[in-house]
Amino acid sequence: MIEYVLKRLLQVPITLLVITAVVFVLLHLSGNLVNLLLPLDASPAQRQQLTHELHLDEPLPLQYLRFLGALLHGDFGTSLFYQRPALAVVLDRLPASLELALAGILIAIVSGIGLGVLAAVREGSLSDTVISVLTVLGQSMPSFWLGIMLILLLAVTWHLLPTGGMGQPSQIIMPAITLAAFLTPQILLLTRSSMLDVLHDPYITVARAKGLPERIVILRHALRNALNPVIASVGLQFGSLMGGAVITETVFAWPGLGQLSVQAIFSRDLPVVEASVVVLAVGVLLANLAVDVINALIDPRVRYQ
DSSP: OHHHHHHHHHHHHHHHHHHHHHHHHHHHHTOOHHHHHSOTTOOHHHHHHHHHHTTTTSOHHHHHHHHHHHHHTTOOOBOTTTOSBHHHHHHHHHHHHHHHHHHHHHHHHHHHHHHHHHHHHTTTSHHHHHHHHHHHHHHHSOHHHHHHHHIIIIIIISOOSOSSOSSSGGGGHHHHHHHHHHHHHHHHHHHHHHHHHHHTSHHHHHHHHTTOOHHHIIIIIIHHHHHHHHHHHHHHHHHHHHHHHHHHHHHTTOOSHHHHHHHHHHTTOHHHHHHHHHHHHHHHHHHHHHHHHHHHHHOGGGGGO
């Protein structure tokens, strides 16, 4: 098990190195940083001096090495908008995004696995058909449309929940549901498919022949062996969930990393954009690592793949 974890850990810095290279090149091609820092009436001498101070007159590979060196020390530069270290600005917003993402994932896992098991156990029944139809509808709904509909219905019409913001427990309900709606259909379909495969295996027939209660057969024997692909899917979808949080946080005015990234992109605050992308990449890599470890604990065969 330790060898398996170490092998996965070695893949993290390699992946992160590739991500940082892509981010650096894309941001370098997005525009001249000197034009953002200096006023329009700056003289050519001032522009040349700032270009030299920022090492923008050096070859691109050397600039990337400087970028990596600063990154290892947590230095992404100073935010052009907040006039604070970019990493500090991002880390201030990170807890809000993690809170929303964890709430959304929890709702998606509980509802997706529960409905998926129900659909598989009652294959071909009316409940299976209804769940399948709702799944298709859930997959076809854009996050921004669902968020707006929830605001109009639950906040504006019925006055049950606040329209947005953060600070009260009730303010996380609609954003979390919006995020969960993005992930739940995939978990549901995968759980249903995996459960149907497992329920036809011989050991399930043997368990039933022993006279075990159906609840024990489903939950202890079938579900445990059907969870591996579901857990892997949750880890792979974590990055997509954080990407969806950009839209959700904007709709509900949730002060998280997604909203900050949108603001930084529109204001061309490149240090904050760099810090946001790297922090999100590290989060996704760690989430995938955690999923691999959980899969290995549930199914020992994974360790030898």
